[in-house]
Amino acid sequence: MTAPTINGTRYPQPIEDLLPAARGLDLPEGQRFPSRNRLMREFRIGAPKAGELLALLKAEPTAPPADSTAPDPADAPTVPEPAPPVEPDPTPAPEITTAEPDAEATPVSRPDTPTPPLTPAPVRSAVVWPVVLLALPAFVAIWSGWVGLGGLTGFGVVHPLPGIWDSFSINSAITLPIGVETYGAYALYVWLSGRVPQRARRFAKWSAIASLLVGALGQVAYHLLEAAGVTAAPWWITTAVACLPVAVLGMGAALAHLVRTHD
Incomplete structure (x- = not known):
């Protein structure tokens, strides 16, 4: 006889659910209680749980079978019934192994099982050395264009330290590429970094765009004037x-x- 199970699975069941099924087991003639090994085989439980289930079965009061020819129990003296001796079962207890659930059985979720955290894949940073190759020819063209436009608009060699260092001179046209293009690159970095207050980021965005547009217009103006042969x-x-x-x-x-300020 196969004992009933919970939801058709073989997972461990409570003692309260096993007790009615244990009462209904077919026993050999003359045997009042099933053996512990049979309880273990029938319900797929361990030895401690089978022993506890057997103890509950023995603790329940049992009524003697009714016999019409027997004398009235009220007339007979009350004699305490001796407890039946517990005979050790010579059959060794089978080794209990956890049965794998059937393929058709519904998997039981175990919320107490911790889920291992997912390790994110390492992110490799993009290489920046190609920017150097892009910047070198752009630097040459931008520098020459601004210096040439500065020469057409009155920028030229000046002596910034008269009376102090008369021989020291500098071409003021270099201030155009250094100032305009350097500021444009720095403002673009501040805008895209996202590590500054919102007001600073907004100002860097529009000033970077304006600086790059002015730089482009300056290059266009120089090449048009140079192509037209204009000297001023x-x-x-x-x-x-x-x-x-x-x-x-x-x-x-x-x-x-x-x-350096906060919003």
Whole structure:
């Protein structure tokens, strides 16, 4: 006889659910209780649980079979019934192994089993050395274009330390590529880094775009004037180029102040 199970599975069952099934087991004639080994085989439980189930069966009161010819129990003297001796079962207890669930059985989730954390795959940073190859020819073209436009708009060799170092001279046209393009690259970095306050990021975004557009217009203006053989730029181009160092100074100071403040 196969004992009933819970939900049709073979997982361990409570003693309370096994007790009614244990009462209904077919026993040989003259045997009042099933042996511990049979309980273990029938219900696929361990020795401690089978012993506990057997003890509960023996603790339940049992009524003697009714006999019409027997004398009235009230007339007979009450004699305590001796407890039946517990005979050791010579059959060795089978080794209990955890039965694997059937393929058709519904898997039982175990919420107490910790789920191992997922290890994220290492992320490799993108290489930046190709930027150097891109920047070298751009640097040569931008530098020559700004210096040439500076020469057409009045920038040239000056002596910044008169009376102190008269022989020291510098071409002021180099201030255009250094100021405009350097600020554009720095503002672009601040904008894309995302590590500055929102006001500083917004200012860096629009000033970087404006700086790159001015740089592109400066290159266009120089090449058009050079191709046309112009030796002196028109007054409106000269005015715009002359204001660039002052504009770069103001935007650089403002951006440096914003990146150190909070919203």
